[in-house]
Amino acid sequence: MSKNTVETKRDGFLNTTPILQYILVxxxxxxxxxxxxxxDVLIAQFKTIFDLSNFASAFVQSAFYGGYFIFALPAALLVKKTSYRLTIVTGLLMYIIGCSLFFPASHMATYGMFLIALFIIAIxxxxxxxxxxxxxxxxxRKDKATQRINLSQTFYPIGAMAGAILGKYFIFTEGDSLEKQMxxxxxxxxxxxxxxxLQRTMTPYIILIIILxxxxxxxxxxxFPKCKPAEVEKSSDNTVDxxxxxxxxxxxxxxxxxxLTQFIYMGLQTTVWSFTLRLALDVNPHINERFATNFVIFSFVAFFIGRFIATSLLSKFDANKILMVYSAIGVIVLLYASLIPNISAVxxxxxxxxxxxxxxxxxYGKTIEKINNPKYIEFGGAILIMSIIGGAVMPALQGLVADIFGSMQLSFIVPMFCFLYIAMYFYGERKRNIESKKVKVLQS
Known part of the structure; x- marks a missing residue:
């Protein structure tokens, strides 16, 4: 048997990585x-065009991540019954349908129709x-799994930057802010x-449809390889009730x-990205949405850089320690963003x-590794995807805080508390790992 032959092991992992297929995934x-x-761009536009409160404008994320939550388990069941490839093709098709719904939504000019389109995209x-x-x-290989998903996730911010740039140039215009013009x-x-x-929103989604x-x-x-565990492949019933x-x-x-930690993290990430544009407009009312979108783009550039730094650090140091330190710094930075009333907060x-x-x-990777029976990997993955509902809950909560206190800036205290929880979680994980190693040493 050639060393380059791709084989599926009993736990579903491959003996080697098929490069073309991994690149496409x-x-x-x-x-x-x-x-x-x-x-993030649509939230700023819809708030002004539809005259929404911060809380109501956050429903963009609620519809979007609500779709994730509702369809994660059916998606896992589809993987289980068919294959990863067919599930991916189904997802791409639904993504295309959702993007296409922006055509009637932009002409009907109703907030609800846009939310339906976003919900379908999220499915x-x-x-x-x-x-x-x-x-x-x-x-x-299983021992390289966390590094693989970190490398794949490194390309997420590239798409995020592209989306923000499309929004900046095709959705927003030059001149005064939308609020001042109206x-x-x-x-x-x-x-x-x-x-x-609203009709300007169609262009970015036309470009997405072509790519999709x-x-x-x-x-x-x-x-594509199936990557199904051996006991599941041989079973007459390969579904998990x-x-x-x-x-x-x-x-x-x-x-x-x-x-729970993934739920909190998704809430943290989504709140910061959802309201950075609004924060810039509130701190400096003399700028318009197109200029303020630069801060969203800068955020994704920072995220991209952070991914590369993290990938390097994770190959050398304990992941729990890195995440604990990162989260502690995040608490301090977001506290600053919440309280310092000038552009430095942005x-x-x-x-x-x-x-x-x-x-x-x-x-994601560490939580999946805690599943001892490979039979439940797809189901566990679906539960983790369902935790994305944090991205629906936390922005609405932050929008509500902003409305109550009349301050978008002060509302950034919400993601600060999210980072505090994550710091405590990884502190506990690191402590448990250290204690586990001590026990193993004593037993040997």
Whole structure:
């Protein structure tokens, strides 16, 4: 047997990484990054055009991440019954349908129709993330799984940057901010202006549709390994009953804590990115949305840099220690962003994205590793994707805090507390690892 022959081991992992297939799976990560960052742009636009409160504008994220939550388990079941490739193709198709719904939404000019389009996009992305995150782990040796998913996740911010740039140049315009322009218009002029602005949202999604169709065709034409555990492949019933899976994983305290931490982290990441643009406009009312979008782009550049730094550090140092230190610094930076009333607060909100670098893939990979029975890997992966609902809950909470206190800046105290929880989680994980090593030494 050739050393280059790809074989699936009993636990579902491969003996070597098929490069072409791994690259194509990695290409999916920037695709959902673009969709997520466009949400940050849409929040600022919809708030003004539809005259929404901060709380109501956050429903963009609620609809988006709500779709993730609802469809994660059906996506895992689709993986289990069919394959990772078919689930990915299904996700790409739903993504395309959701993007296409921006055409009627922009002409109907109703907030609800846009939320429906975003919800459909999220269903597609739920399929993609449920399958691609776990698939990236399995496409190679098990001992390199965390490094593989960190490398794949490194390309997420590239898509996020692309999405923000598309929003900056195709959705927003030069001149005064939307709020200032609409403040001097009568009702009829404001309605017409709002309709024109909403129709500008179509262009980024047309570009996405073209890219998605090309990627979907590639996945349909190229052969991919199944990466299914041997005992599951041989079983006549390769599905995991919902109650059975939930009961099994509910007894796994380490897994439950990992899911809660991922929920908190997704809330943290989404709140900061959702409201950085609004923070810039509030701190400096003389700038417009197109200029303020630069801070969103800078955030994704910082995130991209942070991913590379994290990948290097994770290969040399204990992941729990790195995440604990990162989170502690994040608490300090976000406290600064919440309390210092000048433009430096916006740069603090931008900088904190550097610290997001290792969070999602490390929490995901380490939590999946806590599942002892490979039969439940897809189900566990789906539960972790469901934890993305944190991205629906926390922005709404931050928007509510901003409305109550009349300060977008003060509301950044919400993600600060999220980072505090994550610091405590990784402190506990590191402490348990140290104690476990001491026990092993004593036993030997």
């Amino acid at each position: 990695t290409l999916l990560f920037p695709l959902w990054g673009a969709a997520a960052s466009l949400n 597609g992305l739920s399929c993609l993330e449920t399958s691609a995150n776990t698939y990236a782990l399995l496409l190679g 403040s001097v218009m009568n009702s009829k002029e404001a309605t017409q202006f709002g309709l024109e602005m 169709v090309i990627v979907m065709i590639l996945f349909m034409l190229i052969k 919902f109650k059975e899976g939930l009961y099994h994983l509910s007894k796994n305290k380490g897994f439950i804590k990992g899911v 740069y603090a909100a931008v900088f904190v994205s550097v610290l997001f670098g290792p969070c999602w893939p490390t929490i």
